Amino acid sequence: MPLLAAPPPRQLQPFRPRRAPAASVAPAPVVASVPFHGRSLMEYVRFFDLEIEALRGRDVLDVAAGPSSFTAEACARRIDAVAVDPMYRRPLADxxxxxxxxxxxxxxxxxxxxxxxxxxxxxxxxxxLPDAMVFGSLTEALADRRLSAQRFLADFETHCPHGRYVGAALPFLPFFDRTFDLVLCAHLLFVEAARFDFEWHVAACRELVRVSDGEVRIHPLCGPEGRPYPKLPALRRELRAAGIASEVVAVNYEFFAGADTMLKLRRAPTAA
Structure with a gap:
């Protein structure tokens, strides 16, 4: 696992606007409620196979982030992270x-x-796969996720006014095309697959790719019972037809049985 020590200060980069004008963004649809639950940077590093050193100074978006502390912890390590979730429209007390x-x-x-x-x-x-287990006990895992939520709440109170936390929902994100070097989406598309239809999944994936200037990573590719998303082959065909390349990649992490892969998306190379 990469070292997570804070790096020395870096030079400020020129300001680059991220938010698209309100008129150019479709209104967020009413979607089925999903649990407001999150995880720490440590888990993100494992299930997204992240290299923290390589991300410093890069723009990273966490979509459907919930109360994960990834963005707070990433920003503390000089990663330019932003989190998106429809719940961020609500006040801190809620x-x-x-x-x-x-x-x-x-x-x-x-x-x-x-x-x-x-x-x-x-x-x-x-x-x-003994190394695929991060936690020694279920009690330890649940306590870590509670701590992650507390880190999030403290950071949200301080940094929401600064644009670190944005209230929005797939499949409409209020950012310009190619804004982020890396886009992450955990425990939504396939864990909550029964809440959304196939067309929503296609639109959500296309939107994730739209705002990425590099790669999209989605984890896991199964529901909470461990069964793979049954329409994944059809989804990949639809995305390929839209000019989006996809790859299923194994990860060295599996919190629940079956959750040991991620989906990578990126714009397919165009012919010269």
Whole structure:
């Protein structure tokens, strides 16, 4: 795993506007509610296979970020990270209350699925991939995610007015084309696949690629029960027809059984 020590100060870069004019962005649709639940930079590094050193000074977008502390922790390491979530339109007090209610619900569900969880004190320990487990126990994992939410809430209060946290939802993001070097989206498209139809998935993927000047990474490619998204081949065909290349990549992390891959997207090379 890459070292996460803070680097020395770097030179300021010229200002580059990110936000698209309001008139050019379609209004965010009403979408089914998903749990407001997040994770730390440590988990992002593992399930997105990130190299922190390589991202310093780069523009990174975390989509459907929820109360993840990735953006707060990344910015502290001189990564120009921005987080997007429809819940960010709400005041801090509402977010704090939602963290408490949603975390209790997610934790109860995780305990009920204990047989699927790949931590060292659970039954689903992977015999061939011991390094794919970050946490020694389920209690440790849940506590880490609680800590992540607290980091998020503190950072949101300070930096939301500065544009670090943007209230928006897929498939409409309020950013110019090719704004970010890397775009991340975790635990939405395929974990919550039953909440959205196939057309939404196609539009969401195209929008993620639109705002990226490099690569999009999506994790995981299965639902919470571990079954792969059944329409992934059709989705990849639709994206290929739209000029978007895709690749399924294994990652050295698997919090629950089956969640050991990510989808990489980028604009397909054009013929000379």
């Amino acid at each position: 977010l704090t209350a939602t963290v408490e209610s949603d975390y209790a619900r997610v934790e109860a569900d995780t305990q009920a699925r204990r047989r699927q969880i790949r931590v060292r004190d659970c039954e689903a320990v992977h015999p061939d």
